[in-house]
Amino acid sequence: MIEEYEDITLKEGSEQTDDLTRLSDSQQAYLKEVNVPSEDWAKMTDEQKSDHLDVVQARIEELKVDNLEKVSSTNLLSPEMIEDLKRRLEAPNDMVQIEQVSDVLANCEEIKFENWQHLERSEKVDVLNQLETKIASIEHRPPCPITAKLRPGLWGGYNPITKTIDINRDYIDKSGKDYYFYSEIVDTLVHEGRHAYQDYNVNERIVHPRHSEVESWSDTMAGGKWGYWGDCSSELGQRLYEQQSVEIDARNFAADVISRMEDKIEDGSSHTMAKSISFEGSNDSRDIAKSELLSELSSNHIYPGTVYTDNLWGGLDSFSGNRVRDAINRARDNGSISDSTYKHLIDKLKQACHHQA
Numbered sequence: 392m393i394e395e396y397e398d399i400t401l402k403e404g405s406e407q408t409d410d411l412t413r414l415s416d417s418q419q420a421y422l423k424e425v426n427v428p429s430e431d432w433a434k435m436t437d438e439q440k441s442d443h444l445d446v447v448q449a450r451i452e453e454l455k456v457d458n459l460e461k462v463s464s465t466n467l468l469s470p471e472m473i474e475d476l477k478r479r480l481e482a483p484n485d486m487v488q489i490e491q492v493s494d495v496l497a498n499c500e501e502i503k504f505e506n507w508q509h510l511e512r513s514e515k516v517d518v519l520n521q522l523e524t525k526i527a528s529i530e531h532r533p534p535c536p537i538t539a540k541l542r543p544g545l546w547g548g549y550n551p552i553t554k555t556i557d558i559n560r561d562y563i564d565k566s567g568k569d570y571y572f573y574s575e576i577v578d579t580l581v582h583e584g585r586h587a588y589q590d591y592n593v594n595e596r597i598v599h600p601r602h603s604e605v606e607s608w609s610d611t612m613a614g615g616k617w618g619y620w621g622d623c624s625s626e627l628g629q630r631l632y633e634q635q636s637v638e639i640d641a642r643n644f645a646a647d648v649i650s651r652m653e654d655k656i657e658d659g660s661s662h663t664m665a666k667s668i669s670f671e672g673s674n675d676s677r678d679i680a681k682s683e684l685l686s687e688l689s690s691n692h693i694y695p696g697t698v699y700t701d702n703l704w705g706g707l708d709s710f711s712g713n714r715v716r717d718a719i720n721r722a723r724d725n726g727s728i729s730d731s732t733y734k735h736l737i738d739k740l741k742q743a744c745h746h747q748a
Contacts, residue, residue: 444476451480482531493649531598546559589605677707678700688719712744
């Protein structure tokens with residue numbers, strides 16, 4: 392389960408995404424000074440265009456224009472300039488982002504489990520920060536410093552005040568030995584980075600191509616239409632938490648990135664991460680996975696003791712999930728199962744549980 396900070400805030404007094412206020416006369420005049428007519432723009436080389444767009448972008452940032460629609464809805468700049476400016480300032484659509492972020496992860500040797508498990512905590516944090524910098528560049532937002540903090544019971548969270556991503560240091564330490572923790576650390580990196588992207592779009596500048604989605608995100612941030620629900624202490628609270636637009640979006644984005652990353656890693660069968668992550672799947676699918684898991688545990692002579700069904704979500708409850716995970720880890724540590732069997736059982740466990748922490 393990936394927990395959040397109590398709020399992803401909507402800045403006080405910030406404009407709603409559908410409020411495309413008109414540029415002032417002085418702002419319009421300032422931007423119009425750098426316009427290039429269409430016929431002249433077509434004659435410029437790519438290098439000349441890039442240099443000129445540097446000037447245009449600097450003026451837009453100087454004027455603190457937070458929405459490119461304020462510029463494109465006017466006739467201040469030629470249509471060709473606007474299109475080239477959009478390609479520079481707007482983030483790629485989600486499908487492109489998923490492909491590019493998964494490329495970054497798949498091409499990072501240090502993040503592969505067989506290499507990751509040999510890194511010290513400080514080295515792991517350095518790798519996560521390097522990956523976050525690359526991911527932020529793809530998403531057209533500033534990178535967030537990643538810190539390892541003691542956050543009991545929580546995987547990590549994005550802090551909208553400090554603009555940092557905090558990851559539980561205990562889980563980072565465990566991720567070098569336990570594949571379950573490893574896979575969740577990678578998921579947390581992408582998930583919390585997506586929250587940073589949401590926050591940047593709502594409170595700083597809209598770079599996401601679909602403005603209606605940005606408006607939906609703002610509704611479930613503190614100060615928005617519904618506010619942010621962070622209390623997961625009850626079953627109802629858990630459901631309210633995970634059904635928020637910002638959580639659904641971050642969860643799905645991370646799942647898609649990891650799925651594509653797996654497809655791209657050479658010999659993926661040796662270090663595949665479970666495609667069924669927290670909150671995915673139906674009660675029936677978890678019950679089926681539970682039955683298959685218990686059968687495979689028995690075949691491998693792994694006996695976790697009495698386990699219980701999660702009556703709300705199906706599959707194993709969190710207590711039983713932890714007990715089974717510990718039994719699988721002991722079998723791996725004792726050398727009674729191979730690495731490939733260990734990873735397969737951990738993947739099956741994740742499919743059988745709604746959450747573990």
